[in-house]
Amino acid sequence: MRTLIIALALAMLAGCAQNPVSGKSDFVMMSESQEVAVGRQADVQVKQQYKVYESKALQDYVNRVGQKLAKQSHRPDLSYHFTVLDSPEVNAFALPGGYVYITRGILAHLNSEAEMAAVIGHEIGHVTARHGVRQQSAAQAANIGLTIASIFVPEIGSVGGQNLTNLVGGALLSGYGREHELESDRLGAQYLARAGYDPQAIISILRTLKNQELKDAELAKQEGREPRRYSGLFATHPDNDTRLKEIVGEADGLVSAHPFEGREEFLRQIDGLVFGDNSDQGIVRNNRFYHADLGIALAFPESWQVHNQPNTLIAISPRGEAMMQLKMDQKPQGTPTEYTRRLVGYGAQTQSLDLNGLPAATFELPNAMGGVIYHDKKAYILQAQAKERGGLSAHRNAIFDTVRSFHSITSAERKLVEPLSVRIITARSGDTYAKLAQGSPLGKSAESYLRLINAQYPDGEPKPGQAIKIVE
Ligand SMILES: [Zn+2]
Structure with a gap:
């Protein structure tokens, strides 16, 4: 009898949480309402650390795409919150309970709605698979505290990461680990396909983010500093990662006949976006x-x-x-x-x-x-x-x-202190990135920056009639 009571108590503690993705029970000491409460509380702290980007039109756009993906997820009934943060960092992250953040810094590096959806879909994957909660439970057991999950958060040692860690009282900012990241990629690919996008967008943003890392390494060399290294996705998925390609390929069967890329729509939405410091x-x-x-x-x-x-x-x-x-x-x-x-x-x-x-x-x-x-x-x-x-x-x-x-x-x-912004122009015949970089406020690295944000790094050139981003 006594054993039975203990077993029941354990079942109530641990078994209350059935994993929404796998359908199996996780060792999770947290109900959904607790999970949402944790997210809501940490959301306040994130918004003290980062400002919310002031553009209702852009917030609405990101929210629209986010809600569309969330409806196709394993937890469609959760209440999701998508926020663009006023930060030049190239980053996106999620909190337990449905709180997803994307920086204007990463938006400036993306080139289509499908790519933005790929970033958001990956973060929704962390929410639906309860990675934060699962890690939080491990952390609770070890008495460490709350963890913020991030795919692109600079590794510990960067000040941004550290501040956020201290603020939320966590200690594990090094991403979710390879298995959880791959699980989020797999889930993100499914949500993308079901929402009408091509999951191959995941591969193309990884290429851009990898190039961003290379570009920063090049800049760091010029400036005589250490490159900013990123953990999580960058570290675990070089863009030729066969396992990632397999995972993305698994969602191929779900892709609609005419997936939506949304390049023009996305570029129109980010025209005028603040670039660099505000x-x-x-x-x-x-x-x-x-x-x-x-x-x-x-x-x-x-x-x-x-x-x-x-x-x-x-x-x-x-x-x-x-x-x-x-x-x-x-x-x-x-x-x-x-x-x-x-x-x-x-x-x-x-x-x-x-x-x-x-x-x-x-x-x-x-x-x-x-x-x-x-x-x-x-x-x-x-x-x-x-x-x-x-x-x-x-x-x-x-x-x-x-x-x-x-x-x-x-x-x-x-x-000098006027903020820079992204402008969308139509390339004319004879335009090259070298030409467009002349007199650019981005200085000596303007040419490679322009290639980078237009996904034409390291040696691409604009085609006449192509909509491209410049910074002015
Ligand atoms: Zn991730």
Whole structure:
């Protein structure tokens, strides 16, 4: 009898969750309503970390395509939420319970509605197969906390990924692992086919994303920094991956006679899309940071990686052993030196200085250094930290040069901070990417960027009459 009760209790705990895809029971300690509650809560945190992209037309379009795919999924009755995030990162991810996000950064790299549907379909696959919940259950068991799943999230070590991890309290941002990723690809392919698209779009976006990685490696070499590496899909599926091709091929039987590609429709929808940094978040150009609304500018060392997040600005040293962070205090008290001493302790070495009329102070401790600059009644705190004690000494000059580079934005600099946007044009006869890149605000890498976002990397050229993206 006692055994029976225990068995029943276990069944209620674990057996309540039948996997919607496989029909088998998962070891999942979470009901659907709990799953939705977890997603809803984490959604609030995602929207604090990232801004929602301000374009009702584009949000509606993505939602329309997303709902169409969700209806063809294994969980058609779940309430799905599709959101375009105002981020230049090339990324898409899903939370448990039906919350799916796609960045404007990845949209700029896609070339048809079918490709966008392929990204969204893959994310819906994570939701329907309850990957987040299954991992969450494992995490709960290990007392780790919530996990956000992402196919394109930069590997741990990138600031974006780390912030999100810390924010949601998780520790496993390295994708879902190969088996879950392949399962999502398989599910995504089915949903795509049933919704009237050709699942081959999965293969073509992977090629674009792979090229994006190659392109970043090329840029990183020019800039003398480490390339941004991506985990999940990039790591597990090179575009010649035979298993992925098999999986996509399995959905061939479901494809309609005339699948919808939606190239023109998609390009029309992203005409005018913000490209790169958006102005209200401040803009990074060649490692210089400009913020027109706040009226400030500063220059980070050329070899550092600058990450402009909505609520923080961070620069990482080339080998990642040191970082600088810029913070703002709306209502500082006392002089910069007094403020600095209260902030970092009276044991710090401080020095007051005048930066072209801006009152400021620098500070130095064994494991932290930087400065405080007053500008327009606000205090800007630039603080450097190292992973290990003594790790800052090699960067001392670079750090204080950065503090001293802080200045009020000039009128010439203000012109630089207009955000760039994607424009759709029709290629004329004689147009080449080299020609279109002349005078482009994308600078010396404009030509390969244009090829990349038009899926013609590394050596394609536009055909006369072809609708192509340019950035201006
Ligand atoms: Zn994935």
